[in-house]
Amino acid sequence: MDEPVLLTGAGGRVGRAILAGIGEAYDWRLLDREPLADANLPSGVATEDVVVADVTDEAEMRAAVEGVGAVVHLAGDPRPNAPWDSVLTNNIDGTQTVLAAAADAGVDRFVFASSNHAVGAYETDDRTPDMYRKDDEFRLNGSELPRPSNLYGVSKAAGETLGRYYHDHHDIAVASVRIGNLTKGHPPKEYERGQAMWLSHRDCAHLFDCCLTADYDYEIVYGISDNDRKYYSIERARDVLGYDPQDNSADFTFAGEPKEEAEPDSA
Ligand SMILES: NC(=O)C1=CN([C@@H]2O[C@H](COP(=O)(O)OP(=O)(O)OC[C@H]3O[C@@H](n4cnc5c(N)ncnc54)[C@H](O)[C@@H]3O)[C@@H](O)[C@H]2O)C=CC1
Numbered sequence: 001m002d003e004p005v006l007l008t009g010a011g012g013r014v015g016r017a018i019l020a021g022i023g024e025a026y027d028w029r030l031l032d033r034e035p036l037a038d039a040n041l042p043s044g045v046a047t048e049d050v051v052v053a054d055v056t057d058e059a060e061m062r063a064a065v066e067g068v069g070a071v072v073h074l075a076g077d078p079r080p081n082a083p084w085d086s087v088l089t090n091n092i093d094g095t096q097t098v099l100a101a102a103a104d105a106g107v108d109r110f111v112f113a114s115s116n117h118a119v120g121a122y123e124t125d126d127r128t129p130d131m132y133r134k135d136d137e138f139r140l141n142g143s144e145l146p147r148p149s150n151l152y153g154v155s156k157a158a159g160e161t162l163g164r165y166y167h168d169h170h171d172i173a174v175a176s177v178r179i180g181n182l183t184k185g186h187p188p189k190e191y192e193r194g195q196a197m198w199l200s201h202r203d204c205a206h207l208f209d210c211c212l213t214a215d216y217d218y219e220i221v222y223g224i225s226d227n228d229r230k231y232y233s234i235e236r237a238r239d240v241l242g243y244d245p246q247d248n249s250a251d252f253t254f255a256g257e258p259k260e261e262a263e264p265d266s267a
């Protein structure tokens with residue numbers, strides 16, 4: 001991509017994983033409401049490419065999207081137990097503000113950090129814990145309706161729907177990535193559900209890279225590694241985006257130690 005990519009929420013966990021993996025592959029404009037640590041800046045990112053702003057600020061967002069070819073929108077309140085006033089402001093209003101600015105500016109694509117919590121209520125008492133296990137065949141594939149686990153999940157479902165609206169009415173390509181559980185170096189420890197939806201740092205960076213390069217119109221995909229135990233299908237991400245994950249929580253013990261034959265992500 002010749003034009004810069006705006007990355008909102010660049011200073012957070014997902015932003016840092018993306019920048020560690022593909023920081024040198026794009027011309028970034030990095031945005032966060034907190035100042036970014038110099039250690040997180042890829043080489044070549046100049047002071048004027050770093051924006052300290054709130055995503056709910058319309059004027060700031062209109063300035064931030066000027067001249068960019070794509071937006072990766074991560075900024076928001078990531079807490080599954082976040083209160084309504086926070087997700088309404090940071091996640092729903094923030095996403096609408098950035099999307100509207102991007103659509104009006106003629107940005108080509110928008111990649112949205114959605115969440116497993118947009119569909120968490122599919123994990124019913126009669127399905128769990130079996131669905132977290134290797135031999136269970138239950139899969140969500142991205143075509144199902146949202147079934148949020150909490151108000152945070154409602155805000156993520158709203159973000160996906162805002163993406164649908166702006167795609168249909170403003171001709172901007174939109175990919176929503178329902179991210180599982182991102183952890184660095186090993187899957188979540190002693191957490192069966194977390195291991196089934198583990199997303200390693202290198203697979204995270206690669207998946208967002210795919211979202212920035214593949215051809216698509218409107219997509220919802222799951223953002224997990226190629227875990228043996230999984231209840232999210234990654235086939236759509238493979239088929240449409242060319243996602244080819246390298247990691248698998250089965251290469252680690254339940255306590256998170258690498259098994260002998262594993263080649264752990266050192267990203
Ligand atoms: N870490 C994970 O496993 C998962 C993350 N996600 C989503 O990915 C995105 C990033 O999550 P993390 O990096 O884990 O969270 P984080 O809290 O580490 O990073 C979020 C960043 O966004 C910034 N931010 C928050 N509200 C803002 C606002 N109103 N204006 C500007 N900047 C703002 C924060 O300062 C922070 O640097 C979130 O939208 C979250 O819901 C979804 C599923 C799983």
Ligand SMILES: O=C1O[C@H](COP(=O)(O)O)[C@@H](O)[C@H](O)[C@H]1O
Nearest residue numbers: 078079080115116117180181194
């Ligand atoms: O959306 C998110 O999901 C992950 C995993 O959820 P959890 O309920 O298993 O912890 C969470 O760690 C992350 O903070 C959140 O943004």
